[in-house]
Amino acid sequence: xxxxxxxxxxxxxxxxxxxxxxxxxxxxxxxxxxxxxxxxxxxxxxxxxxxxxxxxxxxxxxxxxxxxxxxxxxxxxxxxxxxxxxxxxxxxxxxxxxxxxxxxxxxxxxxxxxxxxxxxxxxxxxxxxxxxxxxxxxxxxxxxxxxxxxxxxxxxxxxxxxxxxxxxxxxxxxxxxxxxxxxxxxxxxxxxxxxxxxxxxxxxxxxxxxxxxxxxxxxxxxxxxxxxxxxxxxxxxxxxxxxxxxxxxxxxxxxxxxxxxxxxxxxxxxxxxxxxxxxxxxxxxxxxxxxxxxxxxxxxx
Amino acid sequence: xxxxxxxxxxxxxxxxxxxxxxxxxxxxxxxxxxxxxxxxxxxxxxxxxxxxxxxxxxxxxxxxxxxxxxxxxxxxxxxxxxxxxxxxxxxxxxxxxxxxxxxxxxxxxxxxxxxxxxxxxxxxxxxxxxxxxxxxxxxxxxxxxxxxxxxxxxxxxxxxxxxxxxxxxxxxxxxxxxxxxxxxxxxxxxxxxxxxxxxxxxxxxxxxxxxxxxxxxxxxxxxxxxxxxxxxxxxxxxxxxxxxxxxxxxxxxxxxxxxxxxxxxxxx
Numbered sequence: 402x403x404x405x406x407x408x409x410x411x412x413x414x415x416x417x418x419x420x421x422x423x424x425x426x427x428x429x430x431x432x433x434x435x436x437x438x439x440x441x442x443x444x445x446x447x448x449x450x451x452x453x454x455x456x457x458x459x460x461x462x463x464x465x466x467x468x469x470x471x472x473x474x475x476x477x478x479x480x481x482x483x484x485x486x487x488x489x490x491x492x493x494x495x496x497x498x499x500x501x502x503x504x505x506x507x508x509x510x511x512x513x514x515x516x517x518x519x520x521x522x523x524x525x526x527x528x529x530x531x532x533x534x535x536x537x538x539x540x541x542x543x544x545x546x547x548x549x550x551x552x553x554x555x556x557x558x559x560x561x562x563x564x565x566x567x568x569x570x571x572x573x574x575x576x577x578x579x580x581x582x583x584x585x586x587x588x589x590x591x592x593x594x595x596x597x598x599x600x601x602x603x604x605x606x607x608x609x610x611x612x613x614x615x616x617x618x619x620x621x622x623x624x625x626x627x628x629x630x631x632x633x634x635x636x637x638x639x640x641x642x643x644x645x646x647x648x649x650x651x652x653x654x655x656x657x658x659x660x661x662x663x664x665x666x667x668x669x670x671x672x673x674x675x676x677x678x679x680x681x682x683x684x685x686x687x688x689x690x691x692x693x694x695x696x697x698x699x700x701x702x
Numbered sequence: 703x704x705x706x707x708x709x710x711x712x713x714x715x716x717x718x719x720x721x722x723x724x725x726x727x728x729x730x731x732x733x734x735x736x737x738x739x740x741x742x743x744x745x746x747x748x749x750x751x752x753x754x755x756x757x758x759x760x761x762x763x764x765x766x767x768x769x770x771x772x773x774x775x776x777x778x779x780x781x782x783x784x785x786x787x788x789x790x791x792x793x794x795x796x797x798x799x800x801x802x803x804x805x806x807x808x809x810x811x812x813x814x815x816x817x818x819x820x821x822x823x824x825x826x827x828x829x830x831x832x833x834x835x836x837x838x839x840x841x842x843x844x845x846x847x848x849x850x851x852x853x854x855x856x857x858x859x860x861x862x863x864x865x866x867x868x869x870x871x872x873x874x875x876x877x878x879x880x881x882x883x884x885x886x887x888x889x890x891x892x893x894x895x896x897x898x899x900x901x902x903x904x905x906x907x908x909x910x911x912x913x914x915x916x917x918x919x920x921x922x923x924x925x926x927x928x929x930x931x932x933x934x935x936x937x938x939x940x941x942x943x944x945x946x947x948x949x950x951x952x953x954x955x956x957x958x959x960x961x962x963x964x965x966x967x968x969x970x
Contacts, residue, residue: 422870433786451812461962507759512707538947547718555734644805659807679811
């Protein structure tokens, strides 16, 4: 008994490094603690702390005479948001376009995702995954700029439609919807592809054997099984649209929640009001995430 | 029909990027379509432009700093979550994902409110440092996802064997854990770099007077005589964000047996 415990004891002549190793090995809780301390303190201090400040700032107010932020607490900012027609319209426009973009992206993503998951050869599939992946990550601003060039008065779209006697949508809500749908499409394709790939082919065959025609199989078998993946993709399309203000600024003259927030932080210097309005998309996202979780979206993230 | 729709979707994804490439070689200053002649003149002008150079430098510094911070913090969190059981483990993954799951204005606005309200001895001016802090915060998740995915596929028993054979903690990390994680760290780092290099929304709230390359583009969009240079910078940004992603996809693709979920997971 005593000899075995002595065997684990570090001999006195060992280097400090080895003694530290032994000590760490015997104390797994300490190891976890040391591993977690840096990332947790960063995320808690820099991020959650900031969110807390944002939340508090939403209840502060701006002194109308001195334009200084007064750290008194009250609901005046939320009251102003609620009572103003302008802000209510901006909120509904933002949420409405986010919903329209999400539906559009589901419709656009489904065919290519299905082709990738069920039709393409493994080689083509890998190529397609990379092709969808590349633009997902990069050059957000450049893409919006490209659409600004395409949609402008003397741009490609009007030039291409002119022979048919048509013209493009120009800048406005339609342009915003189009550009957002373009920007977030890869964020929908990849989860839907991953979700479809997990559906066993035997399910589709079974449905066909039982007399399910193409569309019926799609509607009754594929879609219900793919729903969690679609919900997972929709978290991105919805959240990314809610939090954007650059796209409306560049291809429309109408405002999103983000535009009002940005103007109030930068130009008007009304931090409390901006904070109050920034809480609106957070609340919307919390509700959205709760619904998405019920559908099973989190397992498909 | 599916083939046709797939080709159409790919065309929809890539044509707008192609338009930018064409405009970068446009020999007129205006953006009127069709383009009449091609030139490489604007590339030289863009390289000589001091505003572009300064912005590029800020972007590179911010992206490198944010990537390094994210590599350390992301892999630490990943090792704790993948290798140990402890109270609140699920909360960690949620906390790591939060900065990228919440709308960009919220993250930007929250950091802005904090930086401007820090008590005196801690006070910081908005600039390169605050850009880096902001970018690192939402880059952690990318490294974390890649490393967690790798750790789940490798066995902890190798590290235990190393310890049994007399290696200390550092040696085990140096000769066992790190080689296993190397490509995952590289892939995560490349993605973090691309994510940071390209970010606009959080950056506009944390940059103060400093300009990153995307912010330079944003500020110069309204100046018609700068547009030819903007086009060239845009091409440069496309390349510099796509090339790292391509290599990251290759790295995590090979190790995951052709699966793309490792990188797709990064976007969560």
